[in-house]
Amino acid sequence: MIALIGIDVDGTLVGHSGEVPDIVWKTAEQARAAGIHLALCSGRPAFGVAAEYARRLDDDGWHIFQNGASIVNLATRESRSTPLPEGCVRGLISQARETEQVLELYGDDDYAVESEAPWASQHADLLGLPFKPRPFETLLPPLVRGQWLLSPEDAERIEAPPDLEMAQSTSPLMPNVRFVGLTRKGVSKGSAMREIAAAYRIDMRDVMYIGDSGNDISALRVVGHPIAMGNADPEVIQAAGRTVGHVDEAGVAEALRIALASR
Incomplete structure (x- = not known):
């Protein structure tokens, strides 16, 4: 039963329009209502538009920014960040x-x-x-x-x-x-997904990750349910166990429905 989903931004949540389709937000609300934790997992920083996306996914939980270097709880503002040497x-x-x-x-x-x-x-x-x-x-x-x-x-x-x-x-x-x-060294989206899964006391076998680029591979390799977008790089598709639709066709909503079906 899928209990946590990590969601990339560029090429996954956001496509060529620069907007997140309404169907994605609606399906995300259904997932949250079903008790699934949703975590933004982006290379973007924890401010600007990415913070707005994170709040809309879950304004009371953990989110990953900066390719795993910033792990932030939006409710408490607790930060688990790893500085560069x-x-x-x-x-x-x-x-x-x-x-x-x-x-x-x-x-x-x-x-x-x-x-x-x-x-x-x-x-x-x-x-x-x-x-x-x-x-x-x-x-x-x-x-x-x-x-x-x-x-x-x-x-x-x-x-x-x-x-x-x-x-x-x-x-x-x-x-x-x-x-x-x-x-x-050692800090990645994969290490960050492990950390927030532990914070929620969720087994990695019950975690889904959805991504499209090279910086998503570390996360895809550690979760039980790796999902590649239809527009993903070939190496990302190879690392994932399943592929959903293109970002411009709201492929994330398809992945969220897969998670809902596991409940």
């Missing part, structure tokens, strides 16, 4: 200034980007945040995640520092960009 942060800043590639650094409640490139402003808009480039040093610690915004070609060449976990994702709203998230 300071040395790695300094290295990322030096690399960004040397290469002039777009780097974003995140805390639990704020983020900083120095670049004024179009991708940086487009991403701020996607997150539902004002675009205000500023020095990385103005971002108060602890910093929990770094993120490169790269072309597909550059994303293939980048390597993670030894102390960091690297996971790539995409968004239908910025199709030419690869988001390369960096968290502390």
Whole structure:
């Protein structure tokens, strides 16, 4: 019996329209009424539009942001965040200034980007945040995640520092960009799903996860009911036990109905 569902955002909850279909919200309400915990599980930060999605899914529970680096309870504001090593942060800043590639650094409640490139402003808009480039040093610690915004070609060449976990994702709203998230080694959506399942005292065999990108694979591999979206990357479909409809066809609602049928 499925008791907890982790739901990715870009390419899963949100498609090319930039809006979550009404049928998804209605089915999510049915799942919550049936006693199923719904947890947003996104690479996005715990503020802006992603926080609004999380509150609508479950305003009284745990949610995962920053590829697992931020685990936040919206009711109590308790945070189980994992900071980046300071040395790695300094290295990322030096690399960004040397290469002039777009780097974003995140805390639990704020983020900083120095670049004024179009991708940086487009991403701020996607997150539902004002675009205000500023020095990385103005971002108060602890910093929990770094993120490169790269072309597909550059994303293939980048390597993670030894102390960091690297996971790539995409968004239908910025199709030419690869988001390369960096968290502390061992921190991922998979580790975060294990942590909130433990908080709810739910066995991982009774957990579903729905995703579409590379940063979802760690979560798909640890749950009992892994679900890939119809638009998912091939490696994600391979990692999942089942595939539902395309994000633009409200495939998440289909997955939620599968969970409801297990009750």
